[in-house]
Amino acid sequence: MNTHWTVYLSGEIHSDWRERIIKGAKNDGLNIDFTSPVTDHAASDDCGVDILGAEDNSFWHDHKGAGINAIRTRTLIDKADVVVVRFGDKYRQWNAAFDAGFACAQRKPLITLHDPGLTHALKEVDSAAQAVCETPEQVVKILNYVITQR
Amino acid sequence: MNTHWTVYLSGEIHSDWRERIIKGAKNDGLNIDFTSPVTDHAASDDCGVDILGAEDNSFWHDHKGAGINAIRTRTLIDKADVVVVRFGDKYRQWNAAFDAGFACAQRKPLITLHDPGLTHALKEVDSAAQAVCETPEQVVKILNYVITQR
Amino acid sequence: MNTHWTVYLSGEIHSDWRERIIKGAKNDGLNIDFTSPVTDHAASDDCGVDILGAEDNSFWHDHKGAGINAIRTRTLIDKADVVVVRFGDKYRQWNAAFDAGFACAQRKPLITLHDPGLTHALKEVDSAAQAVCETPEQVVKILNYVITQR
């Protein structure tokens, strides 16, 4: 049985981990719709003021953008069967941890993806996950296994 | 009306922000039960292996502790009327952002507390909050206002 | 049986309807905790900037205050057994209608209170209510009846 699943890919936008998961799933013939936040950093930062008008104060500049991005993020997490959250080495990525908490409270199955060096800092997030991966290829293998039994 | 409220204080454990909020609320005569995660860093890290037995692998060392801490954290967030999340300057504090996402998905009112320098990094978390504070005293004023109208 | 109930009084802040309900319930010996939004108009408008700092832009001035007021409003509606929403003759009172929709989605019993002249404009809100009153005394009689059977 190769049923249709929807998987949300949250977190880091500065490496190719999404592409590797999407490509790997395609190679394995999995019937998955992958969704994600807006991954264009500049667009994500500026969408609020670009659409709704400029702000002098950077707090409101950010606030306008974050509100609009939340429309996408929450809608797509709500529609997802599984949420994968990637933590990279740079930046604080609090939005990724926020998404993990949000998904956990909704009882969505959660997969985290990060280097072993981040294990201690991510212990609470990992504790809420059903699987903790180090590579995108492991995520693909898990998705393949849970969808197709292979 | 000075009704009884329960407020969960999530996040940073290396400064005196909790004490300042608790003391301020007491000075103002507010009828609040404050709750929090375990704030003893060493105890929080080692509770799993201390109680359930040692682990060679640091991942499972952390995993055991994080599970036990989650029993406290989720129970107390469930019981809380309001969740305050503090982000300090050090450490990654992903558990704080996780708590914020968890509280948001449960539609708990959320107050964040951090320096202006963290505004951009916390924009998604702040966007989910009803108030963004820079000092513990502002948190006390908000609690005083929402509970007593003063 | 005179059990303990909690009743949230939403809406108009420019007449004495709350006092009349609270006094009437007291006279009838009802065991009710009445809660309400902040009813000091100026405090309600300015709490955001008073506590969190001034804003040049009136939109953000209002936004800061509305966020803080929502902490009170949503917490108290969540704790309420019954929500009473009063619409007066002046102002647009969209927050009152918002509270009614919020309470309805949570399946809280809803009582509306307004002059007959507003009937047509309030038909969707009244349709979601279990009772539509014209005077605070009618609200008291309903509360007395549903709590004590008198």
Add this chain to the structure above:
Amino acid sequence: MNTHWTVYLSGEIHSDWRERIIKGAKNDGLNIDFTSPVTDHAASDDCGVDILGAEDNSFWHDHKGAGINAIRTRTLIDKADVVVVRFGDKYRQWNAAFDAGFACAQRKPLITLHDPGLTHALKEVDSAAQAVCETPEQVVKILNYVITQR
């Protein structure tokens, strides 16, 4: 990714804002099902008595119609991913604010659309929204951005 979304357009029925949003989204090639309340004012007012029989009392005339309209309204809000609420300059539009509160309690992403002159009166409703727009074209840009990342 141009996934399929459902967007409910609540509120004012006396201007062409819905048509402008629907046309704009079509021009942008967005894959959106737009839904709305019944926008024929006379039909909306009289559907109750037209179908279920006349009423002497205008209160029950309105009540019958509001009940039937609620069947449509609540079903379509339940099915929607995003709720847009428009407030015009005329009428009290309490049903629009009611829909906003209803959507907020269900944690649906909310976009408001109104002139700046209504900002103060709508501050509580805007505070619950992820985005506050002044023109239908801004709504289209937000939908385009959150659906297609463009």
Add this chain to the structure above:
Amino acid sequence: MNTHWTVYLSGEIHSDWRERIIKGAKNDGLNIDFTSPVTDHAASDDCGVDILGAEDNSFWHDHKGAGINAIRTRTLIDKADVVVVRFGDKYRQWNAAFDAGFACAQRKPLITLHDPGLTHALKEVDSAAQAVCETPEQVVKILNYVITQR
């Protein structure tokens, strides 16, 4: 907009009200999936013992059948957008009132259908309904109106 709706038809199985609604909706070109309990009285009564084995005691005979019928009933009510409940002149039809209470607790829009002579006995059920009809044709008109605005 003639969107797709699912409507569950609960209650009386000894008159042709379901056929009249289904036929009327078809004539009006409505895009509705109608669902219902098993309407074959004998099959409904005996399905438990027919499939799972005979019972000496009529209580358990009924119990086995009711359990199996509940699998159908609850699944289809869960999938429905609107629930129509018909009360006829004969029998006690407690299962119809049970379905109405079940649907109400789930906040499903509810339409009741019965003769005026049953009004007093059904007042609590009607009070939870968005519309109270006397004829199947009125139900069709409501469905037509809420789906197509006609």
Add this chain to the structure above:
Amino acid sequence: MNTHWTVYLSGEIHSDWRERIIKGAKNDGLNIDFTSPVTDHAASDDCGVDILGAEDNSFWHDHKGAGINAIRTRTLIDKADVVVVRFGDKYRQWNAAFDAGFACAQRKPLITLHDPGLTHALKEVDSAAQAVCETPEQVVKILNYVITQR
């Protein structure tokens, strides 16, 4: 352990079954708050018009009363740990079956109480119950057992 429970007694108001349960529980020393709908038939029928004004049409007479009674009924069912529903020999008692469906959808434990002669007519309601009793004394024994293990 003799913990505190709340038990809602729904249904028939023309026999002394409530008194027998309440007295039996008292004799057994059980720590139970019993709640119920308004059991004064005339008051229950007329509360709407008595408080909110007379109606010429008996449908609206009933509708007003049923709305007010629902404020009591739904609030007390929400607060209850267990719901007991009694069906007598007379009247249609659709409100009792409605309450049973309402409680079932909320996953409240349900006890039904009726003569064996009603078994077939009540099979769907009984199927949703955890226990089916014939006498108030059996209800008391069940409450005693589940609360005190005796």
Add this chain to the structure above:
Amino acid sequence: MNTHWTVYLSGEIHSDWRERIIKGAKNDGLNIDFTSPVTDHAASDDCGVDILGAEDNSFWHDHKGAGINAIRTRTLIDKADVVVVRFGDKYRQWNAAFDAGFACAQRKPLITLHDPGLTHALKEVDSAAQAVCETPEQVVKILNYVITQR
């Protein structure tokens, strides 16, 4: 009406009960998507270490595998209309009983399937089920009946 249903088949993986149900449903022309846990015993036991790396300690070996299997199990139970749980004669099958409790708390209709010899041991699980079967063919007959009325 032969509507589309999704049925999750939980429990025993050492007999052909799933194949018999799937084949029977196919022979009857039923429109059902059957889903199940991974039924390859070795794969199910070892998926964690195969994908995420070996563990010295058998507890963590099992823990890793169980987490991954839960991603499949919970997602598919969430998507299911009905859950069938099979208990065989061998092994403790605690995961099957866990799934039954999980489905019950979500109010999913539940069918159990086991030999009469297990009746006493399974009484709590059977009590939560809408039907208790002894053969896969009975399950097929129930599914046929609830879906097609035949």
Add this chain to the structure above:
Amino acid sequence: MNTHWTVYLSGEIHSDWRERIIKGAKNDGLNIDFTSPVTDHAASDDCGVDILGAEDNSFWHDHKGAGINAIRTRTLIDKADVVVVRFGDKYRQWNAAFDAGFACAQRKPLITLHDPGLTHALKEVDSAAQAVCETPEQVVKILNYVITQR
């Protein structure tokens, strides 16, 4: 802070694990209400027929008892902050695993308690737990830690 918690002790009734936990918690001065299923094996098996009348068929004998026990079990699990589930060496204890699944679906924190020899058989249940203990004393230490930080 030594707040008040409620802990449900599910599972094995043939050893003194409950007493050891209750005594240990008392010795540590913890403010906990412990609840449990009926732990008198004979009473638990026969409560149904003792109260509601004898059954010839052992299936219905068990069914009546299980229904009554479920009134206690589900009510107390709903009221609990934490659920502890004990698996002993004897019997199949499917009700314990059912309770674990039920608690997990409600997102209650879960602690399991069993000998290491049961690890493989309980891997799915343990995977849903926040902590896996081997002795009642470990459970007490966890409760002490999560409640008092000691």
